[in-house]
Amino acid sequence: MGEHQHATSTLREERLPPSDEVEELAPGVRRLQLPISMPGLGHVNCYILDDNRGAALVDPGLPGRGAWKHLTAGLGRAGIPLKRVHTVVVTHSHPDHFGAAGRIRQETGARIITHRDFRLWWDTADEESEGVESVTGAGANDALLEHPDARDRRTGPTGPTPWGGAPYRINRRRRLAYFAMRHGLGGRWFATPKPTRRVVDLEVLSLAGREFVSLHTPGHTIDHLCLHDPDSGLVIAGDHVLPTITPHISGLGPARDPLAQYFASLDRMKELDGVGLVLPAHGHPFTGLSDRVESIKAHHRERLDILRATADRLGRAPVATFMKHLFRERSWGSMAESETYAHLEHLRLSGEVTATRSDDGLVHYEP
Numbered sequence: 001m002g003e004h005q006h007a008t009s010t011l012r013e014e015r016l017p018p019s020d021e022v023e024e025l026a027p028g029v030r031r032l033q034l035p036i037s038m039p040g041l042g043h044v045n046c047y048i049l050d051d052n053r054g055a056a057l058v059d060p061g062l063p064g065r066g067a068w069k070h071l072t073a074g075l076g077r078a079g080i081p082l083k084r085v086h087t088v089v090v091t092h093s094h095p096d097h098f099g100a101a102g103r104i105r106q107e108t109g110a111r112i113i114t115h116r117d118f119r120l121w122w123d124t125a126d127e128e129s130e131g132v133e134s135v136t137g138a139g140a141n142d143a144l145l146e147h148p149d150a151r152d153r154r155t156g157p158t159g160p161t162p163w164g165g166a167p168y169r170i171n172r173r174r175r176l177a178y179f180a181m182r183h184g185l186g187g188r189w190f191a192t193p194k195p196t197r198r199v200v201d202l203e204v205l206s207l208a209g210r211e212f213v214s215l216h217t218p219g220h221t222i223d224h225l226c227l228h229d230p231d232s233g234l235v236i237a238g239d240h241v242l243p244t245i246t247p248h249i250s251g252l253g254p255a256r257d258p259l260a261q262y263f264a265s266l267d268r269m270k271e272l273d274g275v276g277l278v279l280p281a282h283g284h285p286f287t288g289l290s291d292r293v294e295s296i297k298a299h300h301r302e303r304l305d306i307l308r309a310t311a312d313r314l315g316r317a318p319v320a321t322f323m324k325h326l327f328r329e330r331s332w333g334s335m336a337e338s339e340t341y342a343h344l345e346h347l348r349l350s351g352e353v354t355a356t357r358s359d360d361g362l363v364h365y366e367p
């Protein structure tokens, strides 16, 4: 989630509303689309991996009552009784991917597989002072959860950003929903997903009658996992590589240089032999992974060039000013600032710009 686009003339495929069709993509691998409404995204792909024990689900969508109805209806169309779901794989710690995992486990005892570093943003945040009573009221149930790492893990959702920008604001309903999940008060709808198996890079996962290999691909988040089936060349890509948009690179996570991590994880994709079909979490399955990886890298290199040119022209400026040169006005806001910050930090760590904090607390960058 949290992807954005920089130019658009037609409706991007990641933005399309979900189709009701459950599509078979490869033996034992089907695609169920679930509705989500997030910036730039119209659906999330939940991949159904069938085997003789039942099914595994990769990224079963958002938490909440409405999302649960869509998920169970979709499983119905796929002919899978909920109790046959034995495994949930969560590609990364964003709510459109992990949302229903906790509830599925409550209902079926399914195991939950994530990367070792899977962590919900509040696991390291300070306590909030929000009241609890209203959390379990009707209002919380259908709340969507916004981008989880668009706020500082160290200070929680209301703290200042590391670059001194305005704190990210989420509305009260969503804040309550987060609070509920975080404190285990979410009941069925907002059950906290607790991984039962945490994997690292290059572990084998037997799913869909295949031997998938886990690939740790940090960048979009530090805990991002892709699955690769070397025998057939199938890759389940999560948000790491999407067909037409680039995943959000947040400057708010624990990584020192998330963009460098992302570049390295993209290069990793190019090293895989014989990749055929790629199954992204948003948009349609595609082929030509290496080309797509190259164009995403080129996109970020262009963004870095814009920042270099802006720094040369402006001299010294805060993150919000750089953001305005990098993003179209409709995208301005905390996510754009966070991504701008990630790019500026990449330049700073490679010695191309320096950063200083001024009296008003804002971090300024200059060549």
Ligand SMILES: [Zn+2]
Residues within 6 Å of the ligand: 001, 002, 094, 096, 097, 239, 281, 282
């Ligand atoms: Zn996503």
Ligand SMILES: [Zn+2]
Residues within 6 Å of the ligand: 001, 002, 092, 094, 220, 239
């Ligand atoms: Zn994501």
